[in-house]
Amino acid sequence: MSRTPWWQGRAVGLVALGAAVIAFGLFVHNPYYQNLAVTIGIQGLVALGLGLLMGWAGQISLGHAGFYGLGAYASAILTTHFSLNPWLALVAGAVSTGLIAYAVGRPTLRLRGHYLGMGTLGVGLIIQTVFVQWAAWTGGPSGITAVPPLVVGGLALDTDQRFFWLVWPVVLVALLLMGNLVNSRTGRALRALGENEGAASAAGVDVPRAKLAVFMLSTIFASVGGSLYAHYTSFVNPSPFGFAFSIQLLVMVIVGGARSVWGPLAGAAVLAALHQGLATAAIRVPALEGLEVVAYGAILVIFLIYRPQGLLRPRRAAGPRAEGETP
Amino acid sequence: MSAPELRVVGLGRHFGGLHALEDVSFAVQPGKINALIGPNGAGKTTLFNCVTGVIAPTSGEVRLGERRIDGLPQHRIAALGLARTAQNLRPWREMTVLENVLVGCHLLGRSSFLGDLLWLPSSRREERRLRETALERLEQVGLADRAEELVGELPLGQQRMVELTRALASEPQILLLDEPAAGLHTRETAELGRLLLVLREQQLTILLIEHDMSLVMNVSDHVVVLDYGQKIAEGTPRAVQADPRVIAAYLGEEA
Amino acid sequence: MDSAQLLQFAVTGIVQGAIYALVAAGFNLVYSATGIINFAQGEFVMLGGLLAVTGATLLHLPLVLAILLPVVVVMGLGAAMHWFTIRPLKHAHMVTLIMVTIGVSVAVRGGAKLIWGADPQPLPAFSGGESLQFGGAMIEPQSLWVLGIAAGAGLLLAFFFRRTLVGRAMAACALNRRAAELVGIRPDLMNMWAFALAGGIGALAGGVLAPLTFASFDIGVSLALKGFCAAVLGGIGSNSGAIVGGLLLGLVESMGAGYISSGYKDAFAFAILLLVLFLRPSGLLNVLVRRDEE
Numbered sequence: 001m002s003r004t005p006w007w008q009g010r011a012v013g014l015v016a017l018g019a020a021v022i023a024f025g026l027f028v029h030n031p032y033y034q035n036l037a038v039t040i041g042i043q044g045l046v047a048l049g050l051g052l053l054m055g056w057a058g059q060i061s062l063g064h065a066g067f068y069g070l071g072a073y074a075s076a077i078l079t080t081h082f083s084l085n086p087w088l089a090l091v092a093g094a095v096s097t098g099l100i101a102y103a104v105g106r107p108t109l110r111l112r113g114h115y116l117g118m119g120t121l122g123v124g125l126i127i128q129t130v131f132v133q134w135a136a137w138t139g140g141p142s143g144i145t146a147v148p149p150l151v152v153g154g155l156a157l158d159t160d161q162r163f164f165w166l167v168w169p170v171v172l173v174a175l176l177l178m179g180n181l182v183n184s185r186t187g188r189a190l191r192a193l194g195e196n197e198g199a200a201s202a203a204g205v206d207v208p209r210a211k212l213a214v215f216m217l218s219t220i221f222a223s224v225g226g227s228l229y230a231h232y233t234s235f236v237n238p239s240p241f242g243f244a245f246s247i248q249l250l251v252m253v254i255v256g257g258a259r260s261v262w263g264p265l266a267g268a269a270v271l272a273a274l275h276q277g278l279a280t281a282a283i284r285v286p287a288l289e290g291l292e293v294v295a296y297g298a299i300l301v302i303f304l305i306y307r308p309q310g311l312l313r314p315r316r317a318a319g320p321r322a323e324g325e326t327p
Numbered sequence: 328m329s330a331p332e333l334r335v336v337g338l339g340r341h342f343g344g345l346h347a348l349e350d351v352s353f354a355v356q357p358g359k360i361n362a363l364i365g366p367n368g369a370g371k372t373t374l375f376n377c378v379t380g381v382i383a384p385t386s387g388e389v390r391l392g393e394r395r396i397d398g399l400p401q402h403r404i405a406a407l408g409l410a411r412t413a414q415n416l417r418p419w420r421e422m423t424v425l426e427n428v429l430v431g432c433h434l435l436g437r438s439s440f441l442g443d444l445l446w447l448p449s450s451r452r453e454e455r456r457l458r459e460t461a462l463e464r465l466e467q468v469g470l471a472d473r474a475e476e477l478v479g480e481l482p483l484g485q486q487r488m489v490e491l492t493r494a495l496a497s498e499p500q501i502l503l504l505d506e507p508a509a510g511l512h513t514r515e516t517a518e519l520g521r522l523l524l525v526l527r528e529q530q531l532t533i534l535l536i537e538h539d540m541s542l543v544m545n546v547s548d549h550v551v552v553l554d555y556g557q558k559i560a561e562g563t564p565r566a567v568q569a570d571p572r573v574i575a576a577y578l579g580e581e582a
Numbered sequence: 583m584d585s586a587q588l589l590q591f592a593v594t595g596i597v598q599g600a601i602y603a604l605v606a607a608g609f610n611l612v613y614s615a616t617g618i619i620n621f622a623q624g625e626f627v628m629l630g631g632l633l634a635v636t637g638a639t640l641l642h643l644p645l646v647l648a649i650l651l652p653v654v655v656v657m658g659l660g661a662a663m664h665w666f667t668i669r670p671l672k673h674a675h676m677v678t679l680i681m682v683t684i685g686v687s688v689a690v691r692g693g694a695k696l697i698w699g700a701d702p703q704p705l706p707a708f709s710g711g712e713s714l715q716f717g718g719a720m721i722e723p724q725s726l727w728v729l730g731i732a733a734g735a736g737l738l739l740a741f742f743f744r745r746t747l748v749g750r751a752m753a754a755c756a757l758n759r760r761a762a763e764l765v766g767i768r769p770d771l772m773n774m775w776a777f778a779l780a781g782g783i784g785a786l787a788g789g790v791l792a793p794l795t796f797a798s799f800d801i802g803v804s805l806a807l808k809g810f811c812a813a814v815l816g817g818i819g820s821n822s823g824a825i826v827g828g829l830l831l832g833l834v835e836s837m838g839a840g841y842i843s844s845g846y847k848d849a850f851a852f853a854i855l856l857l858v859l860f861l862r863p864s865g866l867l868n869v870l871v872r873r874d875e876e
Contacts, residue, residue: 060677062684107860114619117680118810119859122852125807133845177444184443184450185429185436185457188422192430195419201401202379202411204434204497213440243803247688250681290696297689304682305670 010179013262014172021168025161034160038232040265040272041167042225047252047264048174049221054250055258056182057214058194059109060117063124064249067219069131069241070097071226076144076236077137086150090227097223098216105215109208124246131238143237150231163232170228171265174221178261181217190214244293251296254303257310266312271296331392332357333378333409333501333532338387338397340373340556347373349556350387355501355549360523360533362543362564365553366576371536372414374553375505379411380404391501406434410499414506418490420479424470427478427489428461431496435460461496468492468522484515491522501532508539520546544568552576586718591840592833593716597725597794599832600732604787605809606816606824607739608780614756614819615776618679622663622687624806625694626781629656630788631797632694635703645708649789653782660781664774687802694799702796705789724793731790735783736825748775804848808835811855 024037050064074093078084084092108119131138138144149158150166157163181187193200193207201207230236248271256267275292282289303310333355340348348370355361363371377384380401389397396404410431418427436457442450465471468488473481478489487507494502508516516539523533523546537543543550543564550567552560554576560567567573605623612620633652637643643651667682674682707724714721742749755762755772763769788797795801812831816823831851839847 054677058677060680108856111859114676114680115814115859117621117677118619118807118814119856122807122855125804126849126852126856129846129849133843133849180446181444184446184454185433185438186440186443188426188430189433191422191426192419195421198381198401199413199419200430202381202405202413203430203493204402204405205430206400206402210440217440217444247684250684254681287696290692293692294689294696295692297685297687297692300685300688301667301682304674304678304685305667308674308678 010183010261014176014179017175018172021172025164025168029161031160034164036272036276038160038163038167040269041164041171042228042232043249043252043272044265044268045167045171045174045228046222046225047249047256047268048171048178048261049218049225050249051253051256051258051261051264052178052181052221053214053218054253055260055263056187056194057190057211059211059215060120061215061218062117062121062243062246062250063127064120064219064222065241065243065245066124066127067097067101067222068226068229068245069127069236069238070100070219071223072230072236072241073131073138073144073226074223075227075230076147079148079231080144080146081137086148086231090150090224090231093227094220094223098220101216101219102212105212106208109211109215121243121246124243128238128242131241139237141238143235145235147230147234147236149234157231158234163228167228167232170224175261175265182261186210186213247300248296251300253310254300254308255310257312260310260312263310263312267310270311331394331500332390333534334390335374335378336388336390338374338377338384338389340370340377340382341385346556348377348384351553351556351558352387353551353558353561355532355534357532358527358530359548360527360535360546362535362537362547362550363553364537364540364543364550364567365559368555369553370556371553372505373556375411375413375503375536378404379409379503405497408498408500409503410494410497410501411503412490412494412505412507414509418478418486418493420477422478423475424465424478424481424489425458425461425474427493428464428496429457431493432457432461434497464492464496483510484512487511487515487519491519495526499531501534502526503534505536506538507535508537508542516542587840589717589719591836593719593721593725595833595836596829597728597832598836599812599829600729601787601791601805601828602808602812602831603825603828604732604735604783605805606813606828607736607821608784608787609809609813610819610821610824611739611776611780611783613813615752616668616773617676618668618683619810620777620780621680621683621806622690622802623780623784623809624802624804625687625690626656626660626784627788627791627805628694628797628799628802629659629690630785631705631792631801632698632703632788632799633785634789634792635705635797636698638705639703645706648705649786652789653785656785657778657782660777660779660784661774663781664777668773668777669770687806691799691802698797698799700799702798703792704796705792707793708790722794724790728790728794731786735786736821739779739783739821742779748772752776807855808851811851811858814855814858 028034046064046068050061053059053061071093074096075086075089078089078092079086104123108116108123111119132141149156151157155162157166189200189205189210192203193205193210197207252267252271253264254267255270256265257263274295278288278292278295336352338348338351339346351374363374365371376382377397378389380396380399380403383398388395391407396407419430422430436453438450438453462471462474465474470485470488470492473485478486481489491507508519511519520542526533535543535547547564550562550564551558552567552573559572559576560570605627608623608626609619612618630652633655634648637648637651638645663686667686668679671679671682707722708727709723711723714723743753751762751767752772752775755767755769759769808831812827813824814827815830816825816827831854834854835847835851838850
């Protein structure tokens with residue numbers, strides 16, 4: 001067993017990913033791949049947040065697409081109805097999503113297991129229903145068009161390449177923050193309560209507060225991802241923010257590895273590749289269209305049964321968590 | 328520093344129609360090893376749970392010094408200096424030995440969620456301090472060379488030791504141990520007994536649930552006996568051993 | 583307030599509520615046996631409806647067979663789901679098991695879309711005839727079928743658990759797994775039966791529902807949520823609770839849609855679910871229900 005200081009491995013990984021990002025940004029000019037990279041970055045960001053909640057704190061959320069949508073709609077509404085600066089809109093979206101998460105999380109997080117799953121699923125569906133129904137502000141099913149792009153120093157981030165340079169540094173920062181958290185006193189408390197809530201309380205961890213804090217952080221990741229999405233595509237409508245995407249996020253986290261900091265990002269990449277691959281194949285074989293959803297379900301089941309720790313194995317993982325195991 | 332006295336006054340707890348505890352009163356002697364014994368189902372663990380805030384008592388009070396602590400959330404009670412180990416409340420098997428002890432150090436830290444997220448200098452300093460403390464603790468109990476191993480992979484005796492070290496890491500004033508010797512070998516039990524005596528030297532108050540009577544009789548200063556949720560005897564080990572009601576309770580169980 | 587309108591909403595609510603009660607009963611079957619909330623319960627209903635449509639229109643089966651054959655098929659699917667996805671995870675964490683049932687539900691829904699397409703499919707009503715007039719409210723004959731069959735299924739289930747060997751073994755197993763094992767009951771098989779029965783009752787609900795609302799690949803999620811809501815309202819695991827919870831939910835939903843806003847109809851149900859989970863996760867009616875079950 002090696003005794004590498006914990007920060008060394010992390011720094012190496014971040015620097016390597018940073019170098020890869022720079023190389024990609026400089027040398028890849030094919031818009032197809034740029035678009036793919038941006039998509040992976042945005043969805044990966046949301047998945048990282050969900051991974052933090054599920055993998056480390058052991059809390060399930062089946063409504064994360066709703067919080068992703070809150071960020072997107074906050075940005076779209078504030079910039080189009082109120083002509084707010086897009087950056088301010090992004091921050092306002094993150095803050096209000098955090099506040100909504102606080103209000104929702106306080107009662108919801110008291111629930112465990114399947115109750116929490118159904119509770120968050122219900123919250124997600126209510127959020128999407130509001131997007132569809134509150135047409136005066138959200139544009140109803142047809143959504144909001146002409147969301148302005150983010151601007152940096154007079155340069156509008158309105159191409160795939162420019163947006164890439166925004167999204168991936170954000171992802172790197174998110175990874176850095178997550179690494180910080182996981183290896184800190186707070187992170188240990190989260191892992192402790194994820195494995196055994198009672199024992200964590202006995203050790204002095206304020207469990208409800210810790211769960212609420214990580215839930216809020218997780219939804220803020222989702223909200224920032226949603227804002228980036230809205231400014232990138234310049235268009236929002238309710239359909240990307242429903243149950244289907246919540247499930248995709250779940251698949252990303254499980255496939256990549258819930259208990260590894262990087263896992264959900266890897267999961268996002270795998271799913272994006274799968275999506276593109278199947279879409280390409282479906283052009284030749286139309287019958288393959290729609291197979292994607294089946295694949296998500298099957299992948300989820302297969303991973304949970306045969307590789308519960310995901311593709312990226314955390315350091316000497318003991319498999320999925322042990323609480324509730326019957327001896 | 329003299330520890331505040333822990334007392335239960337008229338403590339009762341019902342589960343539906345079942346009286347798990349009924350009007351139990353006693354004081355835990357500060358700086359001493361107190362043992363709580365009784366046949367299975369006597370209500371010992373229920374009493375622990377009421378004292379540490381896992382459940383609230385249905386009647387009566389738990390006092391720490393002058394302060395009423397019954398009904399407070401678990402982590403608040405822990406913060407007042409009560410640490411516990413539990414029968415089935417195993418250590419975190421998926422975390423390393425060092426990390427387990429670090430969770431035990433949770434109450435020694437002040438870092439905030441945001442500070443830890445941003446890895447502020449204050450958080451960094453604190454983390455370094457906590458790691459040093461935790462490693463010291465592990466050295467004291469001879470587990471330093473296993474610091475990076477997952478607890479789930481250790482033998483049971485060492486898991487117990489990790490659990491105890493974890494509980495001590497919060498620098499409690501009162502330590503509650505629920506059957507610490509269960510599953511240990513004779514040699515390990517003897518070691519545990521010696522450790523408890525060392526802790527008493529350091530003025531730590533200990534309340535112990537234990538079935539291993541030789542351990543109880545060897546180390547404890549004060550014994551409280553429960554049977555069917557009621558206190559049937561209290562006193563020195565010698566006095567309790569001779570109490571006819573205690574004998575009856577235990578014989579009743581064995582018959 | 584128009585009393586005929588009120589009565590109409592009540593009738594709609596009760597019929598819809600009967601369906602929710604059937605879905606809730608499916609949740610309860612699996613939950614009592616295994617402690618799992620099966621997110622795929624709604625897909626059983628969906629499959630029941632679509633298979634019935636195929637049986638009736640493509641294979642020209644008589645209606646009774648078109649309804650009952652899918653029940654048998656979906657029972658098999660439920661059993662297979664248990665055997666291949668739940669049984670291998672005997673020692674897994676509850677969250678893992680929930681995610682597995684979500685995975686199955688997603689895959690089944692996707693598969694149904696591949697097979698049947700996205701368009702809702704009509705199924706003829708079980709009997710012709712005029713709508714009945716009742717105090718100013720219109721009752722379609724199919725609504726009566728729904729109520730009758732739901733009641734029949736409930737009685738059948740009660741009979742199964744009280745009088746048949748398998749049913750009693752399942753009940754014993756749910757009460758005390760280890761003791762049941764000691765007398766020679768195999769928990770694995772009992773759990774498989776629970777999934778099979780949940781599949782069967784789900785498919786039945788789908789079959790009777792199809793003439794009212796059309797069968798479509800995507801009805802599962804919201805039915806599952808509402809069925810779960812009904813189950814929680816009534817206290818999860820309690821079958822009399824499922825009936826009360828289902829009817830209550832159906833009524834609230836139909837009144838809310840009628841008097842407040844139909845666009846938020848689904849949101850009402852979920853809001854009730856959240857409210858119940860927050861205030862009283864053990865179910866609103868559990869006190870009442872406990873008494874008659876103990």
